[in-house]
Amino acid sequence: MNAVKVCALAAVIVLSLGVAAARAERGFVMLASTIGPIDAGIVAALEDAFEAETGVRVRHVGAGTGEALKIAQGGEIDLVMVHAKALEEKFVAEGYGTQRIPLMYNDFVIVGPPADPARIRGMKSATQALTILAERAAPFVTRGDKSGTHVAEMELWNKSGVKPSGSWYKVYEKGNEGNGPTLRYTDASGAYTLIDRATYLSLKKEVKLEVLVEGDEALLNRISLIPVDQKRFPRVNAPDATRFVNWLTAPEKGQRIIAGFGVERYGSPLFFPDSVRWHQTNGK
Template sequence: MSRYKLVRWAVVLGMALVVSLAHAQDRGFITIASTTSTENSGLFESIIPQFEDETGIEVRVVAVGTGQALRIGCNGDADAVLVHAPAAEQQFIDDGCGVDRREIMYNDFVVIGPGSDPAGVADADSATEAFGIIADAEAPFASRGDDSGTHKKELGIWSEAGVDPSGSWYRELGSGMGAALNTAAGMDAYIMADRGTWISFDNRQNLEILFEGDPILFNQYGSVLVNPEAHDVKHDLAMVWHDWLVSEQGQAAIGAYRLRGQQLFTPNAE
């Protein structure tokens, strides 16, 4: 075989090897139904590229409220969910929609309002007392009103406070966390938000954290796989994501994400 032919075959084989390696690295994509807080906070923008680089699996995120994310998963339109409403996540599993829930990370909720604090929320001794003070004053309160994990938690606190919120002071917005904070800023209203989204939120205007630290405001996030026996999902690829979130690399990536010098989520995989 002539030298020219040898060189040509070497080039062809080299190109074939490059193509083969590219295909080996590109393993397809998965769809994750998750909450607006994981997107609004910038967490996914930070950790997903790391996962994709390590595994060759593309992650496509549908960011909605937790209730809607779970419905998307139950319809088989996602391969896994990452949400923050443990009771609803367990119901998702009990209904046959999901399998293998894992606790991934946590942060907390905070009660936010105008710095002038016209209702006196900052004097409260508990979150339920803070909510009761807002209701008694009929101070404007912006509720997400979207069946999200944040909305579910908010409704639970109103219930603990013995309040059925209604009237012109209580505004149900039906929007994500960032949009709801924008509305609250424009209204000078009280609102409850997850700390991660609040840290990343720029349009604060007169808003400040007025109450925090009550154990009832604890905010746990969980990853659940969509049940492969119920739907034709990419279970094997989703399992790689699921495992990575609780791995040393995934937990380190979550814990390393900071904004304005603050850690937004604390990893807590068991």
Template sequence: MKRLTGCTLAILLLLASWTSAALAEQGFILLASTIGPIDAGIVSVLEDAFEKDTNIRVRHVGAGTGAALKIAQKGSIDLVMVHAKSLEEKFVADGYGTERIPFMYNDYVIVGPADDPAAIRGTKTATEALKKIAAKGAPFISRGDKSGTHVAETELWAKAEMKPTGPWYRVFEKGSEGNKATLAYTNTEKGYTFIDRATYLSLKKEISLRILVEGDEALLNRISLIPVSQQKFPKINAQDSATFVKWLSAPDKGQKIVNEFGKDVYGAQLFFPDSKEWKARAAK
């Protein structure tokens, strides 16, 4: 029998209590979200605004994308918010989710020490930067937890036609705690890492690392919504989940919040609207 980690056990216990409440009443949605948007604060803001508009409560658990999808495969979640296309497509293809719905995006950056020992600052492509880090043998910290961020990182190494190995490439043993924990650890190790911009901005004043590579198309980080299949799990709250998805996708509701989030606190936009409805309005 596979041993549960403390974090996994805590999530399952929390889900058990919430699932009981959800089954007892309508107007209650369970969301499994990738950790980055939770850490940034946007998930709670969206949940609160939605409840105010509709009287439908949303409660979330945070996990890396791989873990979030595994939780949803148990039928104890109504909706997932994730960011790893290959894992999402498999989740839908296997019948656990109904469809991938574009929601929002931000971007990844490569950060490192201000003195930049691998000399990657201003490198035009992220793959070129990774090659320089590897050639120098500079410390690189990976989440290593099959989260969306880790999947995106490994895909980038593959594009660079490299398989990182050696003492310079370090897997953070607490990577499953999320990007904030990984970034803070990288800072103490004076290393490089691959991280989303929102996490960096949220910790910018507390760390000495700098953004060294950005703007490459390969660094875009698209976040999707996937309703869990009611055909697979008849007891999930598909009706209220559909209402939430529609609200999140609406240009004057969820997408407006996404578009404005972070500007007042960080002086920069953390996420960008990506729904079909938002794009349709922008195209007019």
């Protein structure tokens, strides 16, 4: 059974063991989150800090953005944390979510072997780098799972005008397990891939891959919150989900934690605050 199915099944099992009853009362929020922030550790850090301050428990299930939104469409989730704008807008437009709320961002990078046989190192344009990878049939690994990372990758290919195909373009069969396994597989394959910087930094000591292309505006990875609509699913704990959202987006609360997360271990933050209130307060 793949990781996405395990995550979905875990959500069902947890709910059947009493979470459904807990959600009917104040004090419990169920979150469906994209896998990257979970693997980085920031989801647990935010949940724990919120619970310590408010007494409200938050628990999560993890899946790629597309699957996380599908899980939420079952009505057993109060809030989603995802990073694929087109899929998010569709989720809201179809009446499953109330609105997209900016939370934080990091960026994607293109990584590859230190020898960089395709010679893309230092390129400022991600689309140009992808075009060269395709022209030179350099091995490239894709998650291929409609996750936020996969959607971002496909958007870049579309901008480049290239439709990747052929033996050089490898769909990782376990890509839906997340960016961590995908990065390890890419490393073992001596290939290139698009990955979020947080995942790369967290696994940097375990892989030989190096960041070759970075800094392009097109590589920004914005992560949003979407409350599930209580009008559609009466079981949704909208009051506590809203309380959690307000806490996450408050400059002195969740945004402060985001701004400092990873600095001690990596020397720089893994994510950057992106809430409206954060920008209003900090003038950015």
